[in-house]
Amino acid sequence: MSGILSIADLRLRRGEREILRGVNASVSSGELVALMGLSGGGKTTVLRCVAALETFEDGLIDVGGVVLRPGPPPPRGTIRDLRTRVGMVFQLHYLFEHLSVMENVTLAPVHVAHKPRPDAERRALELLETLGVAHRRNALPRELSGGEAQRVAIARAMAMEPPLLLMDEPTASLDPARRGELGETLVQLTATGRTLVVTTHDDDFARDFATRVIILAEGEVVEEGDPRQVLTNPKHEATKRLLQSARSVADG
Amino acid sequence: MRRIVILLLLAAASASAQQPVLRWGGDAEGGAPFVEADPNDPAVLRGFDVEVAEQIAKGLGRRPEFHQVGFNDIDQSVQRGDFEIGMSGVEDTPARRRMMAATIPYFEFHEVLTMRAEDRGKFPTMASLRGRRVGTLGGTIAYERVLAAEKSDGVICISYDDDVHPYADLRAGRLDAVLLDNIIAARSMRRVPGLWTESRPVATSHYIGVLATGNTKLRDEINDVLRERMRDGTLERIYRKWGIWDSYQPAFFAGVLNADASAKKAAEGGGPAQNLDVVVRYIPALLRASLITIVLSCAAMGLAVFVGVFIASGRVYGSAPVRALLTIYVEVVRGTPVLLQLFVLYYGLSSVIRLPAFLAALLGLGLNYAAYESEIYRGALEAVGRGQLEAARTLGLTEGQVLRLVRGPQAFRIALAPMTNDFVALLKDSSLVSVITVIELTKQTSIFAANIGSWVIPGILCAALYLVLSLPLSRLAGRLENRWKAATE
Numbered sequence: 001m002s003g004i005l006s007i008a009d010l011r012l013r014r015g016e017r018e019i020l021r022g023v024n025a026s027v028s029s030g031e032l033v034a035l036m037g038l039s040g041g042g043k044t045t046v047l048r049c050v051a052a053l054e055t056f057e058d059g060l061i062d063v064g065g066v067v068l069r070p071g072p073p074p075p076r077g078t079i080r081d082l083r084t085r086v087g088m089v090f091q092l093h094y095l096f097e098h099l100s101v102m103e104n105v106t107l108a109p110v111h112v113a114h115k116p117r118p119d120a121e122r123r124a125l126e127l128l129e130t131l132g133v134a135h136r137r138n139a140l141p142r143e144l145s146g147g148e149a150q151r152v153a154i155a156r157a158m159a160m161e162p163p164l165l166l167m168d169e170p171t172a173s174l175d176p177a178r179r180g181e182l183g184e185t186l187v188q189l190t191a192t193g194r195t196l197v198v199t200t201h202d203d204d205f206a207r208d209f210a211t212r213v214i215i216l217a218e219g220e221v222v223e224e225g226d227p228r229q230v231l232t233n234p235k236h237e238a239t240k241r242l243l244q245s246a247r248s249v250a251d252g
Numbered sequence: 253m254r255r256i257v258i259l260l261l262l263a264a265a266s267a268s269a270q271q272p273v274l275r276w277g278g279d280a281e282g283g284a285p286f287v288e289a290d291p292n293d294p295a296v297l298r299g300f301d302v303e304v305a306e307q308i309a310k311g312l313g314r315r316p317e318f319h320q321v322g323f324n325d326i327d328q329s330v331q332r333g334d335f336e337i338g339m340s341g342v343e344d345t346p347a348r349r350r351m352m353a354a355t356i357p358y359f360e361f362h363e364v365l366t367m368r369a370e371d372r373g374k375f376p377t378m379a380s381l382r383g384r385r386v387g388t389l390g391g392t393i394a395y396e397r398v399l400a401a402e403k404s405d406g407v408i409c410i411s412y413d414d415d416v417h418p419y420a421d422l423r424a425g426r427l428d429a430v431l432l433d434n435i436i437a438a439r440s441m442r443r444v445p446g447l448w449t450e451s452r453p454v455a456t457s458h459y460i461g462v463l464a465t466g467n468t469k470l471r472d473e474i475n476d477v478l479r480e481r482m483r484d485g486t487l488e489r490i491y492r493k494w495g496i497w498d499s500y501q502p503a504f505f506a507g508v509l510n511a512d513a514s515a516k517k518a519a520e521g522g523g524p525a526q527n528l529d530v531v532v533r534y535i536p537a538l539l540r541a542s543l544i545t546i547v548l549s550c551a552a553m554g555l556a557v558f559v560g561v562f563i564a565s566g567r568v569y570g571s572a573p574v575r576a577l578l579t580i581y582v583e584v585v586r587g588t589p590v591l592l593q594l595f596v597l598y599y600g601l602s603s604v605i606r607l608p609a610f611l612a613a614l615l616g617l618g619l620n621y622a623a624y625e626s627e628i629y630r631g632a633l634e635a636v637g638r639g640q641l642e643a644a645r646t647l648g649l650t651e652g653q654v655l656r657l658v659r660g661p662q663a664f665r666i667a668l669a670p671m672t673n674d675f676v677a678l679l680k681d682s683s684l685v686s687v688i689t690v691i692e693l694t695k696q697t698s699i700f701a702a703n704i705g706s707w708v709i710p711g712i713l714c715a716a717l718y719l720v721l722s723l724p725l726s727r728l729a730g731r732l733e734n735r736w737k738a739a740t741e
Contacts, residue, residue, distance in 0.1 A: 051646050076650075083648035094643035098661050108647035111657060160647060 003062075004029045004085075004164050004195050005050065010059035011070075012045060012219075019045050020056070021219035027197060029163070032190045034206035034227065035199045037216035038242055043199040044091075046216070047166045050197075051088045052079060064163060083112075087157035091169040093149045095141035095156070101128070102137040105156045113160065120159070127155040131185060146173040154185070164195045171202045183209035203231045203246050215239050274309040274316050276461075277330065278302075278340030279323040281414070285435060285494040287318075287340045300494040301340045301459075304358060307486055308337070308461075311477030324391050324413075324702055327352060331464050337474065339461040341433070343393050347530075347704055348462060353471040357458030358478050358487065359496070360504035362434045363394045365450045366441070368422060372448040375429050382406040384428035387418035390695070391702035393457050394431045410609075410689050411699070417599065417689075419444045424602050426609075435496055458504075482509060531709055534700045538710075541696035542717045548613055548692060549679045549721075555618030556678070557671070560625025565655070567626065568633050578626075585623035591684055593620055598688040613685035621678055628670045632663035672729035676722045693717055 006026040012019045020042050027033050035043050048054040050061055052068060061068040064085045068074055074082070095104050102124055109120035128134040131151040133144075141149060150170060157165055167186075171179050179202065186196055187209055200206060206213050206227045213230050215223040217238030223230055234240045278287040278301055290296040297318055309316035319335040326338035330352065337355075342348070344357050365386075367375050375381050378401040386401070388394045390411035398409045410427060412418045418430045419440040430437070437449045463471045481487045482505045491497040566578045585593070594616040598607060607615065636659045644654045686695035697714035701707045 053642055053645070080648070083646065086646070088643075088646040090639060090643060092639060094637070094639035096640060096643070096658055096662075098658075098665060107644075107657060108649065111653055112648040156643075156647070 003027070004064050005197070006062045007046070007050070008060045008062075010046070010049060010056055010061065012042075012049065012054065012056040019219055020049075020059075022059070023216070023219065023221055025214055025221060025224070027164075027195060029195050030190055030193060031211050032186055032196045032198065032209060034210035034213045035197060035216060036201070036203070036206060036213055036242060037199075038238070038245060039201075041216045042219045043216055044168050047088065047168055047197065047199060051086055051166060052082055083162075084160070085163055087160055087162035087165045089150070089153045089157050089165065089167040089170065091172060093141075093153040095144075095149055095152055097141055100138050100140055101133070101144070101152050104141070104152060105159050108156070109159050124155065124159055127158050128152070130188075131155050132181075147178050150174070150182070151185075158189070163193070164197070165189070167196065167198045169199055169201070171200050171205050179205055180208075201242075201246055203243055207231050215242065217242075271313070271315040274305070274312060274314040274337070275319055275335035276305045276309075276316060277319040277321040277326060277335040277338045278305075279326070280320055280340075282323055282340050284439065285496055299340075300359075300490050300496060303490045303493075304481075304487065305337075305339060307481050307490070308474055308477050311480065312473060324698065327462060327702075328707065330462050333464065336467065336470060337461045337463050339459070341435075342460055342462055344458040344460045345393060345396075348460070351465065351704075351706065353463040353465055353468050355461040355463070355471055356475045356478055356508055357460050357504075358482075359459040359491070360500050361457060361459065362453030362500070363397055363431055363455040363457070364434045364437050364453055366419065366422065366430045366432070366437045366447050367428065367450070368425075369446045369448045371428070373450075376450055376452060378407060378431075378454060379405045381429055384408065385410055385426070387412055387421060387427040387430045387689075388432055389413075389415050389418070389436075390699055392432075393455065394433065395699070397455050398431050411691055411695070412689055413687055415440070416443075419447065420599070421602075421689075423447065424606060426602075426606060456500075479509060530704050534696075534704075534710070535713075537696055538693065538700065538713055538717065541691055541693045542721065544610075544690065545679065545682050545693040546721055548610070548617070548685065548690070549675070549682050551614050552617035552621060552682070553675050553678055555614065556621035556625045556674075559619065559622035560629055563622060563626035564629030564633060567630050569651075569655070582623045582626060585620055586627075590616065590620045590681065591687060594685060594688050609685075609689045612688055613682075613690045616688075617678060617682060617685065621674060624674060625671065628667045628674070629663060632666040633659060635666050636662045669729050669733040672725055672732065676725050676729070679722050679725070680718065 003026050007023055010020050010023040023042070023046060035046065037043050045054060049056050049068070050063060052074060055073055056070055058070050063082060066078060066081045066085055068078070068082070073079075096107065099107065102121065105124035105127065106117065106120040109115040109123065110117055125134055125137065128137055131154060133148050133151045133155070136144060136148055136152070141152075144152065150173070154167075170182055174182060183205060186198070190196060190211075198210070210227045213224060213227040214221055215230065215236065215238060217236070222236040222238050223234070230239065231243065234243060280287050280289055280297065282288070285299055286301045287297055287299040290298050302318075305316050319329075321329045321334065321338070323340070326340070326342055327348065329335065330338045344354065348354055365375055365378075375384070378397070381401070382405055385408045386398050387410040388398050390413060395409070395411060398407065401407045402409045410418075415432060415436045418427065418432070421427050422430050423444050423446060431454060434449075434453070441447050441449060461474060463474075487505075488497060488501070491501065563578050563582065566574050570578065594613065597616045598609065598612040601607070640658055640662065641654055644658045649657065682692055683694035685692060691699075693714060697710045700710040704710070
């Protein structure tokens with residue numbers, strides 16, 4: 001398996017706060033990586049750095065050959081290349097409020113990839129069918145349930161066919177049954193050659209579906225490996241705390 | 253407006269303070285030789301109307317007390333009882349004689365055509381001005397005469413709120429001729445070089461004093477005083493002093509003293525039927541003025557939206573100097589009266605660029621409202637959630653596409669309701685452009701009101717027309733507001 005994402009010594013501070021203190025991680029093609037940690041541990045920030053939504057102070061990010069460096073936002077050409085390699089699904093979905101489900105999914109294929117609209121719509125319909133929300137194609141985002149909105153957001157990101165898909169807390173707004181469905185969907189996506197990096201609080205979800213888990217605490221990777229091993233016999237104190245808190249509360 | 257506000261202007265000696273007063277009203281903005289503030293002491297008034305008023309007061313055994321009033325509001329103000337007699341170049345019209353208690357005429361004047369010196373002799377009559385632009389003072393006999401010539405001779409009537417700008421615009425080439433009283437024409441020729449006045453009069457009329465309808469007893473006493481002063485040469489002396497005594501006055505005086513023909517004419521007058529006639533006659537003009545109001549408002553709003561979008565985008569996306577420049581524009585435009593901006597555009601810039609009145613009105617209103625629109629759009633752009641923008645960016649949209657496809661459309665929805673409200677406000681603010689000679693609905697109404705001597709019917713008609721124009725918009729704004737409110741629930 002070849003590496004599609006490598007993060008080396010990623011450091012980021014906002015004012016006095018050190019949010020990432022040298023994160024190292026690498027992800028291979030076809031993996032489903034669960035990025036876990038307590039709130040404020042820096043999980044979401046790592047994803048945002050990979051998607052170039054945040055600048056960072058030190059370190060290096062390599063996404064399938066596109067290299068992000070510390071300092072000011074990367075040049076336009078780098079951003080353009082990066083966008084063809086990484087897609088992102090936000091925790092709050094951020095579907096375009098003024099567009100229907102179909103228009104949400106076809107916006108980028110038509111305007112960025114310059115696909116003919118009928119082709120874009122055909123592909124969008126396939127994606128929506130796979131994700132089980134094709135019947136909602138004419139609805140506006142405000143008319144969707146949380147689960148539906150999430151699947152539309154996945155379809156929107158997938159429509160640009162990025163090899164790497166980042167998902168921020170996809171399990172947070174789902175009940176256990178829906179969580180299972182989402183897991184199956186994500187596993188299917190990796191079966192077609194995609195790579196997924198998913199932040200989550202939910203150790204059951206990670207155990208059932210992830211190929212690997214990375215535990216992040218106070219801006220550092222403290223433990224990583226096979227989900228069943230790491231989450232059943234946690235070695236690090238932070239992992240134990242994480243599992244305890246997951247038993248009592250499951251917050252976003 | 254360059255309105256001189258003067259309260260009590262006749263310095264009353266303490267000795268005469270016990271005397272009863274004669275409150276008389278006039279417009280000191282009318283200037284010499286009618287009524288003007290003394291350049292040496294602005295608290296003192298002078299002018300032939302001032303001296304005639306003094307003579308009347310003296311004849312009645314009273315002390316004159318001046319009240320400032322806008323020229324077009326003299327009749328209304330007398331009726332309200334603000335003062336007992338109005339007189340500063342008040343013209344003798346059938347409508348006045350019908351509505352008010354009018355004195356006998358005390359001066360005869362002529363409506364004369366003034367043109368640029370190089371056009372000397374070219375336009376001896378109204379008929380010779382076919383297709384030409386003729387300026388005059390709104391709500392006067394001269395205005396009625398030009399309006400009539402618009403129908404019969406095909407001249408283009410341009411109405412002004414004062415008697416200074418018509419001559420300035422004539423010199424500047426915006427007009428081909430000005431029709432006004434010979435006194436005003438003579439005065440303007442002294443002020444503005446390069447003008448020439450045709451001596452053959454287009455029409456003849458008289459100045460009178462006006463009193464409230466029921467005040468005939470005082471009116472008759474005043475008439476007696478005026479006749480006496482004509483007889484004893486006091487009026488001639490005053491007119492000579494102000495350089496307005498001419499060959500027409502002796503015959504006019506004789507006519508007044510012998511037959512008092514004009515006073516008889518008063519009795520003739522017209523009944524309510526004629527009143528209704530006038531109303532019907534004015535309705536097409538009001539409808540035409542409404543059309544100007546709506547075309548001007550729509551065009552100005554279009555310009556405001558277009559410029560406003562650019563200002564807002566510049567203030568959100570621009571570099572620091574661009575943002576600073578646009579902020580200055582918005583603050584200056586919002587911080588100064590639109591009336592001043594219209595004056596500057598039309599008159600102030602006329603030496604650099606001579607904008608047609610309608611275009612100046614369109615630019616003035618449009619650029620003014622652009623500042624307000626830009627603030628709405630800026631707020632709306634900033635109200636679009638950051639998540640929406642980041643989602644668009646991660647899909648590979650360029651910043652321009654994010655604005656065009658996501659941020660702009662969403663901001664537009666937020667801005668639509670306040671925009672519609674602004675449009676209604678603009679519709680009403682469009683009445684301000686009458687100061688630069690565009691006759692829109694409100695101006696046409698005030699001309700109408702001045703002509704029939706009452707605001708009741710013109711006011712109701714005008715209000716009804718504005719409501720017809722603005723109600724659909726207000727309702728649309730309300731509906732959009734509800735719709736988007738529901739959308740965000």
